């Protein structure tokens with residue numbers, strides 16, 4: 301090959317390589333994935349007024365361009381089914397088959413997971429899903445929220461916050477569709493909810509609109525103009541396949557809907573969904589023992605007895621009744637309850653339009 305040929309070959313190689321070369325690496329915190337790479341590591345939450353934490357994440361950076369999807373599990377550390385779903389998904393996501401980028405936040409709240417606590421961090425006693433967008437100089441839950449807001453949510457185009465019934469909650473699977481008033485974002489979120497495939501969807505119009513007081517993980521995305529949903533699949537610390545597979549199937553549905561991967565699952569048609577247009581979380585008036593008298597998924601009338609609250613000696617102190625007719629989304633199914641904590645959630649079925 302003479303010099304002219306060499307030059308020509310080099311130009312040709314550059315031209316062929318350029319679509320790939322144009323795709324930038326993707327960096328989150330101290331982790332960088334090249335196109336076609338799957339990289340796992342930790343986001344560091346530095347120590348401050350209390351101890352620091354680490355957040356295990358995986359970046360799957362596709363060879364082809366596309367959206368950035370963040371999947372966040374383990375905001376509540378006792379919610380195992382979606383945590384396991386992301387562990388199962390990780391090896392199955394082949395960056396060479398993905399258009400775009402997936403950020404897996406495997407366990408957002410490692411202090412709660414390792415401390416085996418429901419609702420609250422064992423370090424600062426706060427609920428991670430009530431402190432968004434977080435603070436760089438707050439307590440550890442607020443600092444975790446700050447890292448997830450700045451490193452994950454602000455980098456993503458779509459966010460799915462994966463929950464389940466907590467360690468004490470029996471739950472019928474459902475998705476929250478949060479309606480913000482931003483029509484474009486709301487329609488994007490609605491399509492995510494349908495793609496996730498659960499047939500009960502709560503229409504939630506009560507989340508704050510202030511991005512600086514977004515409170516909740518998914519709402520932090522929504523108030524920043526990104527479609528997002530909160531999903532609830534699994535319950536009571538259970539880890540059986542049938543509990544884990546619901547979130548797994550939901551994630552495939554979203555990857556297909558966003559055209560990030562070819563999948564067989566199609567979004568659920570809107571008319572297959574039971575839309576729930578009002579909900580109420582019933583909270584315990586006192587500290588004591590709760591005995592549930594209904595199962596999640598049950599249909600109840602206004603006034604149906606949902607459970608009995610008794611004091612620490614077993615004497616009945618309150619009857620908990622449905623505030624309106626609807627469906628029981630979840631109910632506390634283990635005895636201990638503290639004043640002000642949830643006992644059950646009931647939702648009204650949206651009347652036919």
Ligand SMILES: [Zn+2]
Nearest residue numbers: 376379463464
């Ligand atoms: Zn949760």
